[in-house]
Amino acid sequence: MKRSVVNIIDGKTVHPTGDSERFIVDPATGDEIARVRDSSDRDVAAAVSAASAAFDGWSRRTPANRHALLHRLADLLEQHSEEFLKLEVANVGKPIAAFREEFGDCVDGIRLGAAAGRNLTTPAATEYLEGVTSAFRREPIGVVGAITPWNYPLLQAIAKIIPALAVGNTMVIKPSELTPLSTVRFVELANEVLPPGVLNVVIGDGTGTGAALTRNPAVGIVSFTGSVVGGQAVALSAALGLRKAIMELGGNAPAVVFADADVPRAASLLAASGLFNAGQECMASSRLLIHQSVRDEFVEALLAEIGAVRLGSTFDEATTLGPLISQKQLDRAVGFLDRLPSSAQILCGGSRADRGGYFLEPTVVTGLGHEDEIIQNEVFAPILTVQTFSDDDEALTLANGTEYGLSASVWSSNSGRTSRFARDLKAGMVWINEHLKFGPDCAVNGFGASGFGIENGLLGATEFTRLKHVLTSQH
Structure with missing residues (x-):
């Protein structure tokens, strides 16, 4: 059965308004399984605006509250396991036995990452200067622009979404134009437990939709997984806006x-x-x-x-x-x-x-x-x-x-x-x-052309924060 794929913005399904349309195929058969229209720049701007509006309320919740909501999402995903097995196997061409094991890591990744906001660390408070106490805060950055690859669409989406949200950020995610099905469905499920605007998804390719996302000035940090060439374009866009970027690129192990x-x-x-x-x-x-x-x-x-x-x-x-x-x-x-x-x-x-x-x-x-x-x-x-x-x-x-x-x-x-x-x-x-x-649990980061920044584990969650130094007079 062919399906239509839509954006989810501010908790609502929204049809993309871009000019280009593409077919999604099952790579094991070559058969069409879905149709996708790219998002326009206006669609991306609306998603970023929704994430921006949701940031203050979400970031000021306690880490325990965010943890509880994300744990509910893990339970919800687990309840829909057969649906996601069918989506990912058909869209990505993974053997079902292999993805069944991978799906366990998806659920576990949510439960692990959900606790990240409760386990952040900073240097000890002390008196570096006479008469002044230095203390440190780890704070969320703002709106995360995330771009995920086609080889692990659900797993990579979770690796970015959960730690970023757990520490108080909001997000707009763009999955690969080849494999959007499981990510869109996951974001749809997430919006059953999260406040509107906290997590949004836009559909489209990298040069159009992806570029519109990474150059949006309201995006505070970009997290990208993909090819070296794609990463160079994303890193340049982030650099021009003086925004932090996390790049998990290619390998040749x-x-x-x-x-x-x-x-x-x-x-x-x-x-x-x-x-x-x-x-x-x-x-x-x-x-x-x-x-x-x-x-x-x-x-x-x-x-x-x-x-x-x-x-x-x-x-x-x-x-x-x-x-x-x-x-x-x-x-x-x-x-x-x-x-x-x-x-x-x-x-x-x-x-x-x-x-x-x-x-x-x-x-x-x-x-x-x-x-x-x-x-x-x-x-x-x-x-x-x-x-x-x-x-x-x-x-x-x-x-x-x-x-x-x-x-x-x-x-x-x-x-x-x-x-x-x-x-x-x-x-x-x-x-x-x-x-x-x-x-x-395994933090990974690349050297050389394989990128920079850390994904997974508590170290990966820390990448979605910034450090603030607070100096208090003792007088």
């Missing part, structure tokens, strides 16, 4: 496997983390760096794991690999494979799967040079590359040898080595003998 690692376990976990969400995961283990002495053993185990992957209907509980999000994303991934250098070898996969939708066979590529484009760029597809190294120094050089710095992992039984690599890897999150083990 290395996984460094030494000869003394548990090679079968590493191959199993790295196959799973590299293919998770069809590789459309900014922390996926896409670059596998293997000590040359265990290369053959690792590759044999990796290919065996990939051989057990099952493509199929995303509503089938047995399916483990879903499609890419769109024909454009599929074409981009195939383009990387078409342009491989002559030295490259495709050990498995390498082609579009013989079925409807936007499926790509899980693929392993070796025989690559470090400067090859498939190594240097975020591919965002079920494609794993394998390179070898001879010693620790070469491994570190290869691992740090791209512009990205979101995450990495190191696999070894030598604790001294893993400690050195945890220190020296240029990544905001480093796993030791693990990869992609993650949850709402």
Whole structure:
């Protein structure tokens, strides 16, 4: 059944008034499931105005009151679990078994983030100056302009919405134009428990609706998750308005496997983390760096794991690999494979799967040079590359040898080595003998082209506050 998607502004459903209309498709089938009209600049301004008007009342509620309301929202979301499973699986193409686990993190993320306003910290009050007591306040910033990606629409929306609201901000969120369904429905549910204007959603693309949101002078902070190119545009817009920005951008995670690692376990976990969400995961283990002495053993185990992957209907509980999000994303991934250098070898996969939708066979590529484009760029597809190294120094050089710095992992039984690599890897999150083990409590931030600012956990909630220094005379 096709559905119409609308904005929610000041607690009411409002039809977008922009000129452009697009179809939302199920990437597993290519079938149209919804129609979306973009929001106009006037629609965005109305949403920001509603959030601005709601800010004073919301920010002056006690943290306990905001906590209680957001906890009710977690309960409400949990009660609608089957509805959200169907929405996200159809709109994003996630295998239903995988999203069922992810949905648990969505509910847990609300319950965790809801308490953020009750757990903020500041430096201790003291007398830095004679006769004056210094104290500090953490205060909400105002209206948050949030832009979320298409690979985790509900999870990423919750990661931004809940901590921002818990500490007293209001928000206008723009989901990806490809995957708006679960976010719009979530905001609709939220408005059953929140005061009007506290949380608003506008539909549209990044260059139109997104740009109108980030340049609005009433927006006090921008939180963006998406591509490096998109992040650069958003960061520039925020900078021109002298507004704070949180940027969670792309990744190209290395996984460094030494000869003394548990090679079968590493191959199993790295196959799973590299293919998770069809590789459309900014922390996926896409670059596998293997000590040359265990290369053959690792590759044999990796290919065996990939051989057990099952493509199929995303509503089938047995399916483990879903499609890419769109024909454009599929074409981009195939383009990387078409342009491989002559030295490259495709050990498995390498082609579009013989079925409807936007499926790509899980693929392993070796025989690559470090400067090859498939190594240097975020591919965002079920494609794993394998390179070898001879010693620790070469491994570190290869691992740090791209512009990205979101995450990495190191696999070894030598604790001294893993400690050195945890220190020296240029990544905001480093796993030791693990990869992609993650949850709402885990703060993440990028280095280099992977962005700046923290998401998740109490540290992520603190990003949505500003610090005020209050100096009181003792006379």
